[in-house]
Amino acid sequence: MTRLLIGIGAAALAIAVLAMAAALAGHSPADVVGVLFDGALGSPLAIRGTILKSIPLLLTGLCVVIAFRAGVWNIGAEGQFIVGAIAAWMGSPYGTIASMLAAAVAGAVWSSIATAMRLWRNAPEVLTTILLNFIAVHILGWVVNGPLRETSARYPQSDPAASALPQLAEIHAGSLISIATAIAAWWLLYRTTEGLRLRATGLNPSAARHAGINVPAQIARAMAISGAIAGVAGGVELLGVTHRLFERLAVGYGYSGIAVALLAGLHPLGSIASALFFGAFVTGAGELQRTSGISAAIATFGQAVVILAVVAAGALLTSRKPADA
Amino acid sequence: MRHAAAVLTLVSLVACGRDEAPAPPSSTSSPTLKVGLLTPGSINDGGWNAIAWEGLQRIRNEMGAEVAHQEAKTPAEFDEGFRSFGARGFDLAFGHGFEFQDAALAAGKLYPKTVFITTSGTSVAPNVSPMVFELEKATYLCGIIAARESKTGKAGVIGGIRLPSIESTFTAFKAGAQSVDPKFDVREVFTGNFDDVGAAKLATLSLANAGADFIFHQANEAGRGVFQACSERKIRCFGSNKDQSGLAPDVIVASAVLDVPRAFVHMANLVRTKTFEPGVQYLGMQEGIVALVWNERLKPTVSPETVAEVERVEKAIRAGTIAVPRGF
Amino acid sequence: MLELVAASVPLALVASVPLLLAVQGELVVQRSGMINLGVEGMLLAAAFTASVTGTLLGGVAGAVAVAAIFGVFAIVFRADQIVTGTALNLLALGLTAFIYREIGSTAASAMQSNVIAPFAWIVSPLLLALLLWRTTTGLRLRAAGENPDALRSAGHSAAAHRWLALGIESVLVGIGGAHLALALSNGFAENMSAGRGYIALAVVIFGRWRVKGAVIGSAVFGIAAALQYALQAAATPLPYHLLLATPYVVTLLILCGVTGRVVAPESLGKS
Numbered sequence: 001m002t003r004l005l006i007g008i009g010a011a012a013l014a015i016a017v018l019a020m021a022a023a024l025a026g027h028s029p030a031d032v033v034g035v036l037f038d039g040a041l042g043s044p045l046a047i048r049g050t051i052l053k054s055i056p057l058l059l060t061g062l063c064v065v066i067a068f069r070a071g072v073w074n075i076g077a078e079g080q081f082i083v084g085a086i087a088a089w090m091g092s093p094y095g096t097i098a099s100m101l102a103a104a105v106a107g108a109v110w111s112s113i114a115t116a117m118r119l120w121r122n123a124p125e126v127l128t129t130i131l132l133n134f135i136a137v138h139i140l141g142w143v144v145n146g147p148l149r150e151t152s153a154r155y156p157q158s159d160p161a162a163s164a165l166p167q168l169a170e171i172h173a174g175s176l177i178s179i180a181t182a183i184a185a186w187w188l189l190y191r192t193t194e195g196l197r198l199r200a201t202g203l204n205p206s207a208a209r210h211a212g213i214n215v216p217a218q219i220a221r222a223m224a225i226s227g228a229i230a231g232v233a234g235g236v237e238l239l240g241v242t243h244r245l246f247e248r249l250a251v252g253y254g255y256s257g258i259a260v261a262l263l264a265g266l267h268p269l270g271s272i273a274s275a276l277f278f279g280a281f282v283t284g285a286g287e288l289q290r291t292s293g294i295s296a297a298i299a300t301f302g303q304a305v306v307i308l309a310v311v312a313a314g315a316l317l318t319s320r321k322p323a324d325a
Numbered sequence: 326m327r328h329a330a331a332v333l334t335l336v337s338l339v340a341c342g343r344d345e346a347p348a349p350p351s352s353t354s355s356p357t358l359k360v361g362l363l364t365p366g367s368i369n370d371g372g373w374n375a376i377a378w379e380g381l382q383r384i385r386n387e388m389g390a391e392v393a394h395q396e397a398k399t400p401a402e403f404d405e406g407f408r409s410f411g412a413r414g415f416d417l418a419f420g421h422g423f424e425f426q427d428a429a430l431a432a433g434k435l436y437p438k439t440v441f442i443t444t445s446g447t448s449v450a451p452n453v454s455p456m457v458f459e460l461e462k463a464t465y466l467c468g469i470i471a472a473r474e475s476k477t478g479k480a481g482v483i484g485g486i487r488l489p490s491i492e493s494t495f496t497a498f499k500a501g502a503q504s505v506d507p508k509f510d511v512r513e514v515f516t517g518n519f520d521d522v523g524a525a526k527l528a529t530l531s532l533a534n535a536g537a538d539f540i541f542h543q544a545n546e547a548g549r550g551v552f553q554a555c556s557e558r559k560i561r562c563f564g565s566n567k568d569q570s571g572l573a574p575d576v577i578v579a580s581a582v583l584d585v586p587r588a589f590v591h592m593a594n595l596v597r598t599k600t601f602e603p604g605v606q607y608l609g610m611q612e613g614i615v616a617l618v619w620n621e622r623l624k625p626t627v628s629p630e631t632v633a634e635v636e637r638v639e640k641a642i643r644a645g646t647i648a649v650p651r652g653f
Numbered sequence: 654m655l656e657l658v659a660a661s662v663p664l665a666l667v668a669s670v671p672l673l674l675a676v677q678g679e680l681v682v683q684r685s686g687m688i689n690l691g692v693e694g695m696l697l698a699a700a701f702t703a704s705v706t707g708t709l710l711g712g713v714a715g716a717v718a719v720a721a722i723f724g725v726f727a728i729v730f731r732a733d734q735i736v737t738g739t740a741l742n743l744l745a746l747g748l749t750a751f752i753y754r755e756i757g758s759t760a761a762s763a764m765q766s767n768v769i770a771p772f773a774w775i776v777s778p779l780l781l782a783l784l785l786w787r788t789t790t791g792l793r794l795r796a797a798g799e800n801p802d803a804l805r806s807a808g809h810s811a812a813a814h815r816w817l818a819l820g821i822e823s824v825l826v827g828i829g830g831a832h833l834a835l836a837l838s839n840g841f842a843e844n845m846s847a848g849r850g851y852i853a854l855a856v857v858i859f860g861r862w863r864v865k866g867a868v869i870g871s872a873v874f875g876i877a878a879a880l881q882y883a884l885q886a887a888a889t890p891l892p893y894h895l896l897l898a899t900p901y902v903v904t905l906l907i908l909c910g911v912t913g914r915v916v917a918p919e920s921l922g923k924s
Contacts, residue, residue: 021751024822025755032606043406043412045408045409045412046770047723049405050406050534051404052401053401071733075735075739082782117905117908117909120881120909121908121909123858123908123909124858124917126735126854127689127851127854127855127858127908128905130851130854131851131854131855131901131904131905131908132905133851134848134851134898134901135898135901135902135905138517138894138895138897138898138901139898141486141894141897142892142894142895144897145487145892145894146892146894150753154447154489155424155488156487156488156489156726157421157491158426194845198544199668212627241400241401241404241914242399242401243400243427244427246424247486248365248398248424249399251398251399255739255743255823258736259740262736274521274806283405286395286402286405286406287396287409288841289394289395289396290361290393290394290395290406290409291393293394293397294751295367295750295751295754296395296396297367297746297747297748297750297751297754297843298747298751299747300743300746300750301743301744301747301751302747303740303743304741304742304743304744304747305744307736307737307739307740307743307745308722308726308737308740311726311730311732311736311737311740312726312730312732313727314732315730315731315732315733316730367750367754367843368754369750369753369754370842370843371842381709394727398871405858439756481886487893499724501867512885512886512887512888513885513888514882514885514886514893515885515893515897516882517893517894517897518847520842520843520844520845520847521845521847522833522837522842522845523668523671523833523838523845523847524668524835524847524878525835526668526838527664527665527668527879527882528876528882528886530664530668531660531661531664531882531883531885531886532882532886534660534661534885534886535663535883535886537886546842546843547842549838549839549840549842550837551839552839553836553837553839572839624696
């Protein structure tokens with residue numbers, strides 16, 4: 001209940017801050033909020049845009065939920081998204097399902113590099129996952145300029161993938177995949193002993209160890225699942241929306257996933273609402289730019305406000321300890 | 326052939342674009358022209374996206390058009406942006422890059438009354454066409470200047486990302502230089518993005534260490550780092566896309582200027598006067614869109630023979646007797 | 654190859670100043686027991702304010718603003734540091750881009766960098782080493798990172814020492830951001846920090862939370878970056894994307910370490 005209130009409060013705050021920023025730049029706040037809503041939900045086209053943007057956000061959000069619940073800092077959804085998309089493209093000649101599996105495996109492998117470094121060398125995953133993001137970006141740049149470049153070799157992009165996700169009312173099946181993933185993640189976390197162990201590891205690793213949980217193995221599995229979900233996000237985006245690989249394929253869905261997960265209070269089903277909110281926010285911000293010329297960077301700013309609001313509220317409500325004297 | 330069409334359209338540009346009066350009486354019945362623009366990045370990049378934004382502003386100011394812009398970074402946004410323009414009855418929508426082609430073709434089918442123009446590309450449909458800038462003609466001339474004035478026999482080119490439009494200007498630069506001296510050495514460096522000014526500076530200094538004494542860049546905002554490095558090492562360089570002489574007046578010899586705003590106005594006029602014909606729209610020196618602009622302060626330091634040679638080649642390019650190679 | 658390395662060193666020394674200063678700032682903060690992932694955002698904000706004001710001090714002000722928010726969340730609210738830092742990076746990225754769009758361009762005049770580079774490579778590391786290992790303040794600052802409870806029972810405030818650490822980081826990162834905007838460039842560009850803050854975090858660990866390690870680590874990364882440009886300029890047939898990735902791969906490999914497991918300050922990141 002508290003988490004829901006915090007979430008709604010943070011979302012409202014983000015809209016308020018955006019309206020304020022727009023007011024400072026000389027636009028009418030009421031108009032801005034109106035345009036934002038209209039651009040996100042005001043027409044079938046707008047709703048379609050909102051849903052399409054929510055799909056990758058939900059998946060990267062779930063990636064973050066699983067990792068953070070296990071107490072591992074997977075900041076690498078962006079890189080896992082990219083390798084997932086590359087693998088999905090390579091798997092696409094063998095059909096949609098093979099392609100999705102390839103994406104999941106690639107994402108899991110990419111995140112497991114960070115796990116391996118953490119378990120063997122004590123290198124913190126918060127950094128290795130970020131470094132792996134940079135490396136993934138450059139690998140993508142290389143493959144679309146080199147081995148996977150389109151056959152006409154005209155542009156630095158791949159040919160369209162050999163298969164695509166089925167479309168339903170102009171919305172690709174990734175919508176179903178992402179919602180199914182959310183339900184599966186919820187089931188995993190709350191209805192299985194695996195989920196119980198995972199959450200116990202995240203809450204208190206040393207207590208988990210005393211309770212007989214193999215903490216390193218638990219972390220490794222959580223990171224692999226988390227990476228697999230981000231990989232699927234990349235695969236879904238490729239087979240549903242972009243169809244081709246190109247250099248600027250990932251535009252921060254991985255980082256936005258953190259905002260999605262936190263706004264949802266790290267709850268898988270809450271992530272559906274949270275992803276829809278951010279999808280609408282970004283889509284509305286696009287409309288805002290088209291009609292009022294306000295920089296779309298404002299959406300990035302709004303995400304930051306949401307995260308900070310959730311974090312502050314959570315910290316203030318849960319910890320009644322006085323601040324350090 | 327294509328130039329014949331371009332010259333024809335230029336006539337209409339001169340006819341409509343230059344005088345203050347709005348459209349001729351025949352089309353006064355049509356309401357305000359509506360023009361949309363999608364850019365793949367920030368319009369504050371001081372380069373590629375900034376000049377497109379300028380073009381849109383000129384369409385608004387000179388033609389009284391209603392304009393809209395969106396930064397569209399993903400294909401989902403390309404699609405959404407184009408459809409939004411189409412659904413609102415826009416007459417013209419620009420997608421500023423080759424990556425907008427697929428989305429333009431899709432939206433073109435849905436909204437046959439809107440004309441979709443991609444900047445560079447090859448995809449053509451009844452209401453979808455690319456406009457292709459021939460900046461190569463100016464960078465070819467830069468190559469000639471570099472080869473004639475270099476003391477080391479080496480020049481360097483710096484790009485952000487290896488996009489075809491960028492690679493192509495490098496190809497022409499090299500061809501220009503090697504038309505003077507077949508052994509002239511042109512080294513290429515890419516930084517991987519258009520943001521990292523520090524990296525562009527580092528890349529420039531590396532080229533200077535490798536012996537380059539002329540630098541041409543295609544790094545948008547990161548070009549600031551190129552000019553910083555050239556000023557420090559006192560090596561000469563070229564501006565790109567805009568007349569950039571003001572940014573580093575002591576080292577920029579000339580700029581390969583691309584009058585994108587004018588090209589945008591040109592296309593908008595074609596659409597307004599209903600003279601738009603689908604097909605690749607080549608825009609270059611003949612159309613007044615591309616030019617080599619000297620930095621008047623440094624021009625006297627260049628040998629008169631070089632200046633004369635550049636003038637001669639420029640005339641030949643305009644007359645079509647010298648063909649400048651394109652990279653794609 | 655050796656010639657290329659030799660030629661790259663002087664370039665790297667100037668180009669990696671923002672990284673080096675961020676590494677030193679982050680080192681102090683981590684020694685005090687916090688992980689400030691927001692150092693990337695600090696650097697970007699500093700570059701922005703430095704280019705708007707055209708001064709070093711302006712850069713420091715931008716870094717201070719971001720560090721202050723981090724401090725309130727991490728020290729006062731005891732909120733999660735990694736999440737806070739990530740949010741601050743988004744905040745700085747979105748806000749600088751938004752304001753930059755509204756005010757148009759920043760035309761700052763270039764700054765001579767010949768003072769800042771020696772400061773960053775020699776003066777600042779010496780001062781930090783002295784502060785951290787030769788003064789009681791430094792001892793207590795490190796105690797805030799190793800054993801804050803002991804520090805508290807000795808009657809000293811861990812919070813105060815963490816704020817001090819953030820203050821030092823702000824000054825260093827502020828200067829680094831100003832150097833980025835005014836010496837490496839002649840004004841602001843969106844996202845011009847380009848990941849240097851994240852690299853800084855990795856270099857701190859690579860340097861085993863020691864000043865000497867920080868300087869060596871920054872030099873290794875800086876030279877790797879300069880060298881790959883030198884290789885490109887030498888017309889190496891390798892694809893440039895793979896060359897661009899090498900500094901990150903090198904950092905990753907170094908992070909794995911050939912010299913054993915990493916030992917972090919005991920209370921690092923715990924609120």
